[in-house]
Amino acid sequence: xxxxxxxxxxxxxxxxxxxxxxxxxxxxxxxxxxxxxxxxxxxxxxxxxxxxxxxxxxxxxxxxxxxxxxxxxxxxxxxxxxxxxxxxxxxxxxxxxxxxxxxxxxxxxxxxxxxxxxxxxxxxxxxxxxxxxxxxxxxxxxxxxxxxxxxxxxxxxxxxxxxxxxxxxxxxxxxxxxxxxxxxxxxxxxxxxxxxxxxxxxxxxxxxxxxxxxxxxxxxxxxxxxxxxxxxxxxxxxxxxxxxxxxxxxxxxxxxxxxxxxxxxxxxxxxxxxxxxxxxxxxxxxxxxxxxxxxxxxxxxxxxxxxxxxxxxxxxxxxxxxxxxxxxxxxxxxxxxxxxxxxxxxxxxxxxxxxxxxxxxxxxxxxxxxxxxxxxxxxxxxxxxxxxxxxxxxxxxxxxxxxxxxxxxxxxxxxxxxxxxxxxxxx
Amino acid sequence: xxxxxxxxxxxxxxxxxxxxxxxxxxxxxxxxxxxxxxxxxxxxxxxxxxxxxxxxxxxxxxxxxxxxxxxxxxxxxxxxxxxxxxxxxxxxxxxxxxxxxxxxxxxxxxxxxxxxxxxxxxxxxxxxxxxxxxxxxxxxxxxxxxxxxxxxxxxxxxxxxxxxxxxxxxxxxxxxxxxxxxxxxxxxxxxxxxxxxxxxxxxxxxxxxxxxxxxxxxxxxxxxxxxxxxxxxxxxxxxxxxxxxxxxxxxxxxxxxxxxxxxxxxxxxxxxxxxxxxxxxxxxxxxxxxxxxxxxxxxxxxxxxxxxxxxxxxxxxxxxxxxxxxxxxxxxxxxxxxxxxxxxxxxxxxxxxxxxxxxxxxxxxxxxxxxxxxxxxxxxxxxxxxxxxxxxxxxxxxxxxxxxxxxxxxxxxxxxxxxxxxxxxxxxxxxxxxxxxxxxxxxxxxxxxxxxxxxxxxxxxxxxxxxxxxxxxxxxxxxxxxxxxxxxxxxxxxxxxxxxxxxxxxxxxxxxxxxxxx
Numbered sequence: 046x047x048x049x050x051x052x053x054x055x056x057x058x059x060x061x062x063x064x065x066x067x068x069x070x071x072x073x074x075x076x077x078x079x080x081x082x083x084x085x086x087x088x089x090x091x092x093x094x095x096x097x098x099x100x101x102x103x104x105x106x107x108x109x110x111x112x113x114x115x116x117x118x119x120x121x122x123x124x125x126x127x128x129x130x131x132x133x134x135x136x137x138x139x140x141x142x143x144x145x146x147x148x149x150x151x152x153x154x155x156x157x158x159x160x161x162x163x164x165x166x167x168x169x170x171x172x173x174x175x176x177x178x179x180x181x182x183x184x185x186x187x188x189x190x191x192x193x194x195x196x197x198x199x200x201x202x203x204x205x206x207x208x209x210x211x212x213x214x215x216x217x218x219x220x221x222x223x224x225x226x227x228x229x230x231x232x233x234x235x236x237x238x239x240x241x242x243x244x245x246x247x248x249x250x251x252x253x254x255x256x257x258x259x260x261x262x263x264x265x266x267x268x269x270x271x272x273x274x275x276x277x278x279x280x281x282x283x284x285x286x287x288x289x290x291x292x293x294x295x296x297x298x299x300x301x302x303x304x305x306x307x308x309x310x311x312x313x314x315x316x317x318x319x320x321x322x323x324x325x326x327x328x329x330x331x332x333x334x335x336x337x338x339x340x341x342x343x344x345x346x347x348x349x350x351x352x353x354x355x356x357x358x359x360x361x362x363x364x365x366x367x368x369x370x371x372x373x374x375x376x377x378x379x380x381x382x383x384x385x386x387x388x389x390x391x392x393x394x395x396x397x398x399x400x401x402x403x404x405x406x407x408x409x410x411x412x413x414x415x416x417x418x419x420x421x422x423x424x425x426x427x428x429x430x431x432x433x434x435x436x437x438x439x440x441x442x443x444x445x446x447x448x449x450x451x452x453x454x455x456x457x458x459x460x461x462x463x464x465x466x467x468x469x470x471x472x
Numbered sequence: 473x474x475x476x477x478x479x480x481x482x483x484x485x486x487x488x489x490x491x492x493x494x495x496x497x498x499x500x501x502x503x504x505x506x507x508x509x510x511x512x513x514x515x516x517x518x519x520x521x522x523x524x525x526x527x528x529x530x531x532x533x534x535x536x537x538x539x540x541x542x543x544x545x546x547x548x549x550x551x552x553x554x555x556x557x558x559x560x561x562x563x564x565x566x567x568x569x570x571x572x573x574x575x576x577x578x579x580x581x582x583x584x585x586x587x588x589x590x591x592x593x594x595x596x597x598x599x600x601x602x603x604x605x606x607x608x609x610x611x612x613x614x615x616x617x618x619x620x621x622x623x624x625x626x627x628x629x630x631x632x633x634x635x636x637x638x639x640x641x642x643x644x645x646x647x648x649x650x651x652x653x654x655x656x657x658x659x660x661x662x663x664x665x666x667x668x669x670x671x672x673x674x675x676x677x678x679x680x681x682x683x684x685x686x687x688x689x690x691x692x693x694x695x696x697x698x699x700x701x702x703x704x705x706x707x708x709x710x711x712x713x714x715x716x717x718x719x720x721x722x723x724x725x726x727x728x729x730x731x732x733x734x735x736x737x738x739x740x741x742x743x744x745x746x747x748x749x750x751x752x753x754x755x756x757x758x759x760x761x762x763x764x765x766x767x768x769x770x771x772x773x774x775x776x777x778x779x780x781x782x783x784x785x786x787x788x789x790x791x792x793x794x795x796x797x798x799x800x801x802x803x804x805x806x807x808x809x810x811x812x813x814x815x816x817x818x819x820x821x822x823x824x825x826x827x828x829x830x831x832x833x834x835x836x837x838x839x840x841x842x843x844x845x846x847x848x849x850x851x852x853x854x855x856x857x858x859x860x861x862x863x864x865x866x867x868x869x870x871x872x873x874x875x876x877x878x879x880x881x882x883x884x885x886x887x888x889x890x891x892x893x894x895x896x897x898x899x900x901x902x903x904x905x906x907x908x909x910x911x912x913x914x915x916x917x918x919x920x921x922x923x924x925x926x927x928x929x930x931x932x933x934x935x936x937x938x939x940x941x942x943x944x945x946x947x948x949x950x951x952x953x954x955x956x957x958x959x960x961x962x963x964x965x966x967x968x969x970x971x972x973x974x975x976x977x978x979x980x981x982x983x984x985x986x987x988x989x990x
Contacts, residue, residue, distance in 0.1 A: 068531045068548070073507025093473075095567035095596060100482035101510045104518075113837075119473040123597045126571070135473040143475060159505045159568035162534065192507020193534040193568070401555060420512030420524065427522030 057354070058385035060394050062376060067399025070418050071349055071374055072105060073192030075158060077200025079106040080439065082115040084225040085250050087151040090116035091143065092190070093136065093166060094158030105436075115150075117143065121160055132166055133174075140175055144183060151182070151254040154204060157189035184254065186211065196374040198272040198351045198439060201225060205249060208257075209279035212249075215259030220246045220306065221285065223276055224269030227442045228252075234269070234293070234445055237303060240320040241312045249276075260285055267306055269293070269444065271384070272351035274377040291383045292352075295359035295449045296328035301383070324446035331450025336364035338457040338464070342413035345406075348372040348398050349418045349435035354381040356416075356438070356452075358388050364453050368392035369410045372403065414460060431459045478810040478830055480785035480848060484594035485566045486511055487604020491612070491687075492562060493525040493635035497667035498612070499558035500527045501549045503541075503576045504566035518851050519636055528552035530569070542574045546583060549576075553585050560616065560668035561585060562608065564592035588668065590615045600808075602686045602760070602786050605634060609663055610690035616668055619699045620675040626725050627659040629677040631692055631703070632684035634663045638763065638847045639861045640684070646863030647681060647708065650718060654727050663687075675699040679724045683707065683862070686760055686786060709766035711738055711774055711867045731864075738867040742774055749881035750776050754959065756822040757782040758805065758813055758831055759846025761789030763861075765796055767826050767845050770870060772800070781805065781820040783813070785828075814838075821962045823955065824877060829853070839958075841877030879955050939965050944978045963988045 075098055078090040092098045099118035106114070119139045124130040136155075144150055153175070155168045168187040175185040188207035190200040205223065220243055222234060235246050247258035249266075262284035268277055271292050281287055290305035291298045300321060307317050344366045346353040353373045360366040370393040378385065385394075395403070400421075407415055407430065415425055415432045422432040433456055443452040481487075485502060492500040493515050502508070509529050515521045530548045532541050553561065563576040577591020590611050594604050609631075630647055633640035641664070648658055659677035660670045674695060680703040682692045692703040702724050708717035715731075722729035741747065755777045757764045761784040771777040783805025784793045790806045797804030805816050814834045817825060825835045825842040829850045835842030844853050845861075860866040941949070945964075952960050960981075967984035968976050 068509070068529050069506045070509050070512065071506060072510055073505070075507065076510075091475075096479065096481075096483040096600065097485075097508060097567050097596070099476050099479045100486065100601075101507065103478055104482075104510060104514055114477060117475055117477050118479075119475050121473060121597060123595075125473055126597055130473075132473070139473050139475045159507065160571055163537065163568055163571045191534070192505040193532065193537070196506065401551075418513070419517050420509060421516070423516040423520060423522055424524045 055390040056386045057371075057388040057390055057392070057394055058378065058382055060390045063393055063395040065395060065397045065399040065402065067397075068401065069196070069374075069398040070347070070400045070420050071398070072197040072418070073101070073159075074190035074195030074197065074200025074203055075101060075156060075192075076105050076197055077190060077204060078102065078116045078156065081201060081204055081225055081250070084252065085152065085254075086252050087149060087254055088115060088154060089143065089147060089150045089152070090154045090156055091140065092116070092118040092156045092158055093161045093168060094118055094121065094156075095160045096120055098158045098160075115147075121164075126164060132164075133171055136171055137175065137178070140179075140185075144179060151184065153179075153183055153185045154207070155185065155187040156204075157187065157191055159191045159193050162189060162191045162193060184211065196351070197349060198270070199374070201270070202273045202275045205273060206275040206279045208250065209260070209276060209283060212257060212283070213259045214283075215261045216263055217245070217259065217261070218263040218265070219258070220244065220310070221258055221260070221264050221266035221280070222246060222248045222269055223266050223273055223280070225250055226269055226444060230442045230444045230448060233447055237320060237324070237445070238306060241303075241307055241310070241316055243306065243310045243312065265306075265309055267302065268380060270352070271355050271377075271381050274380055277380065289379070289383055291358060291387060292355040292381075293444045294352075294355050294452060295363045296325055296332060296446065297363055297387075298355065298359055298384075299328065299445050299449065300325060321446075328446040328449035332363055332453050335450050335453035335457045338460045339414075339453065340365035341367070342460065343367045343369050343410070344414045344416065344456075345369045345410060345412035346371045346373070347400075347403060347407070347415065347417040347421065347435075348374045348395070349416070350438050351375075352435075352438050353416070354388070354394075355384045357392070358384045359452065360456060361388060363449075364456070366414075366456075369412050370395060370403075370406060372396070372398065374398070414456060416456075431463050433459050476809070478833070480808050480810070480828065480830060481601035482511075483567055483596050484599045484601060484604030484607070485564060485592075485596070486514070487601040487606070487687075488562065488564060488592055488594060488608040489515075489525055489527055490601075490605050490635045490637075491608040491663045492527060493521070494633070494663040495526075495612075495666050495668070497559040497669065498526060499552055499556045499561050500525075501545075501552050501561060501563045501576070501580070502527055502529050502566055503545050503564070503569035503574060504529045504531070505568050506531045506533065508566045508568075515635055518849070519854055520851065521635070525635075526556065526558070528556075532569075537572065541569075541572055542579055545574055545576055545579055549580050549583060549585070553587070558587060558668075560588040560590060560612070562590045562592055562612065564594055565596075567596035570596050588615055600786075602788065605687045606690050609634075609688055610694060612663070612668070612671055613674065613691040614694055616671040617674040617695065617699070618672075620673070622678055623657070623659060623676050625657055626655070626727060627657040627677045628679045628681050628721070628725065629659050629674050629695075629701075630661040630664075630681045630683055632663075632682060632686075632688035633661065634684075634687055636847065636849070637684065637687075638845070638849050638853065639859055639866075640664060642858055642860035643683060643862040643866065645858070646860040646865055647683065650708065650714070650731065650863050651681075651721065653732050654718070654722060654725070654730050656721065656725055656727060675701075677701060679703065679721075681721070685762055686789070707762050707766055708862045709763070709866060710770035710870070711736065711864075712769060713766055714863055714867065733864065736864040736867060738774065738864075738871045741868075741871050742776070746881040747776075747875075749884050750875065750878070753777045753824060753878065754780045754820075754822045755824045755826055756780055756817050756820050757845070758784070758817075758825070758827045760784060760828075761786055761793050763846035765792065768796055768800060770867075771826065774867070775871070775874065777824075780822050781816055783807065783816070810834075821958050823959065824874070826874065843874045843877055879953075884953065884955070939968060940975045942975060942977045945976045945981045948978055948981055960985070 125132045172185045172187040186207045188203040264285035267288045290302045293299040293302040357368045357371045372395040422434045515525045563580045580589045682703045695701045706717040708714040718729045785808045794804045825831045826845045832842045964984040
């Protein structure tokens with residue numbers, strides 16, 4: 046272990062980026078609420094938007110959640126737009142109603158949407174005012190999840206970034222892990238690092254407001270997800286130090302991510318090996334099993350989750366796949382640069398989207414596997430292409446060693462299915 | 473502003489998409505920000521459609537707002553025409569684009585697109601999805617259809633079935649079958665699978681079958697006025713309604729009301745002795761007005777249920793639903809507030825809910841079985857098998873679907889008798905449900921949420937808040953099978969309250985049982 050990772054001569058980081066703009070097939074940032082409202086157990090997300098926003102949340106999440114959601118939409122109506130009603134008064138009334146109905150809420154996010162951005166509803170001012178009204182019991186913050194500003198996972202970034210200015214100050218040297226992950230994965234990360242003697246470890250977002258981490262010049266932080274650019278910038282502005290590394294997908298990504306933190310905290314090679322050797326071996330074995338069906342297959346990423354480049358790194362380097370195109374909604378080299386360094390130049394790297402043109406490229410390339418959003422998956426399957434819908438990648442535990450095999454499995458399952466079915470013969 | 477958790481209807485442009493997606497050869501250019509493309513997944517994931525909805529979004533971003541969003545619209549419109557070469561375009565704006573006031577209709581008009589361009593005015597902040605579908609279909613018909621020579625044989629158009637509808641695909645086949653038996657041909661079905669060219673032929677039919685008033689009433693009225701086509705008022709869901717429908721169609725078309733009942737099993741199934749257990753089952757109905765109206769009649773007259781509450785989410789149909797509720801002697805619930813519906817259902821404590829996907833959530837929370845009768849629906853409501861709601865086969869399907877969530881006749885008695893059996897007991901739920909049995913009603917009485925908050929303590933002095941169940945009565949109550957336990961508890965508490973009692977003893981329980989015996 047600790048042999049230098051082989052870095053190709055020319056990598057994806059230096060490759061030209063195909064920038065496209067046109068129709069996109071991505072969710073807007075409001076969809077981040079779907080996982081954030083379960084992660085932050087005393088928070089409520091109130092979208093200030095239109096019926097479309099409510100319908101989006103319902104369509105993207107509603108039918109999957111059987112507990113009452115900790116989110117809702119304050120639907121703007123004719124009166125709010127025509128100035129017949131003072132939108133701020135209306136908002137205050139709805140928030141008061143909501144908080145009296147849900148006294149367990151400690152943190153309320155006012156979430157901006159496309160219509161509230163266009164009519165320039167000042168949610169920052171509303172949040173300040175409402176914080177004064179409902180303090181100290183409830184803290185009110187605001188961010189925008191609007192589709193004219195954000196895509197899919199960017200909503201989590203905007204949400205976490207909105208929390209940074211109000212994090213308490215601390216001079217303690219602490220490690221902060223940034224990003225909302227399923228608890229099981231978060232626990233594994235904390236456990237691995239703790240075994241190396243690293244600590245104290247804090248997590249943003251904390252499950253409860255009372256456990257909110259502090260921040261200061263001695264804080265070092267590592268992102269768990271590659272879409273947290275604004276949050277990283279906000280933390281840096283408060284003096285914290287960002288540890289850059291490839292993202293912890295697969296055996297290699299997890300090792301490099303852990304190694305970067307371990308180096309920061311002066312962990313010696315022997316300790317690192319003692320903690321990671323066994324799970325590394327397990328991860329390699331699990332990946333080998335799942336990647337049997339992926340080896341030598343081609344993959345095409347349509348932009349969606351912002352996880353595309355790190356996943357392409359995992360699938361090409363650890364599962365033997367060949368990437369044809371890696372599309373990402375936007376490319377933040379400060380975050381995904383280390384992953385890009387590990388992908389040899391070759392695949393088309395595209396940013397933004399013009400969906401019809403991109404679909405033409407998919408059809409021409411006929412990849413063995415296409416990663417795309419929910420709106421495109423069935424139509425592509427109907428054209429005989431095998432797809433993996435991207436939304437599972439943000440809902441399923443996929444980070445770190447113990448999930449490396451599952452992550453490969455998410456991609457191999459559609460490929461395996463195609464080889465299992467003998468439908469044509471039956472017709 | 474109005475606070476909402478779940479919504480029954482999407483915005484009006486989703487209604488327009490449902491029309492566009494149902495049709496062929498039509499394309500919708502929608503001025504909308506990137507997030508609005510989520511609507512595609514409704515069709516490709518929920519309805520499992522194998523192609524993308526024929527919608528091109530302008531996908532403007534924040535940085536475009538100060539600049540030329542109108543230019544983006546025109547470029548997108550031209551691209552969409554060039555790429556898809558549709559027979560007609562519909563153009564409109566989503567809620568955000570409505571605010572920037574680019575006037576897609578006016579812009580498209582200046583572009584010399586060589587096919588009909590139909591502008592849609594769908595006020596997002598006032599109206600909802602069903603208005604959007606009705607208005608869109610009306611505009612398409614208004615622009616493309618007109619009077620023309622009638623077909624030599626008697627034919628009708630079927631109006632209203634569209635994408636994401638509840639069993640629309642199968643209802644079409646069933647209605648076609650009913651018409652075929654009377655020797656009536658089908659001229660055009662629309663919007664489902666119709667092309668704009670087909671729409672131009674609507675005027676050739678002798679009459680219109682209005683299958684779903686929510687989606688096609690404006691178009692039917694327009695065709696009556698401009699083409700002199702009468703349209704049907706009866707929706708053939710249920711045995712009685714189908715008989716009425718056959719009569720109405722025969723009368724409108726001047727033919728004999730002939731029908732083949734050989735496939736109709738529902739009446740005998742309903743009369744069969746096993747169905748005795750269905751007698752007086754208390755059901756709560758909520759959904760779109762058409763399905764609720766027809767379901768109410770089926771529930772009462774064809775299943776022998778007791779309707780304890782009904783309502784619809786589409787206010788456009790408030791009047792007929794109120795009239796219907798009056799006829800049934802129950803309050804009408806006209807609301808699109810999910811929490812209000814949940815409260816009304818909890819208050820009515822029915823033994824079954826006939827509702828939408830939303831009510832399935834409510835049923836799951838309250839431990840009440842639910843069968844879906846109306847949109848909004850989810851992927852499981854688009855079955856692979858033939859499963860209509862209309863006509864004779866629809867009546868058969870409805871019988872099966874509605875009784876499935878319930879415990880079967882003989883099983884009710886076995887559950888009461890072998891309550892202590894370790895494999896066969898009421899906690900296990902109906903034996904034919906496998907792992908999907910509804911949770912016992914007891915559990916639902918202690919909701920796992922705090923939303924009631926202070927309002928619960930202010931509740932009127934009825935119900936178990938002020939009732940004390942003495943230990944022996946409580947124990948006896950638990951011996952009653954779960955699917956009637958809620959009713960027994962409610963009846964007993966009502967009886968005790970009427971008697972001015974605050975304590976319920978074993979005697980009170982049995983006195984109440986005797987009082988409510990039927």
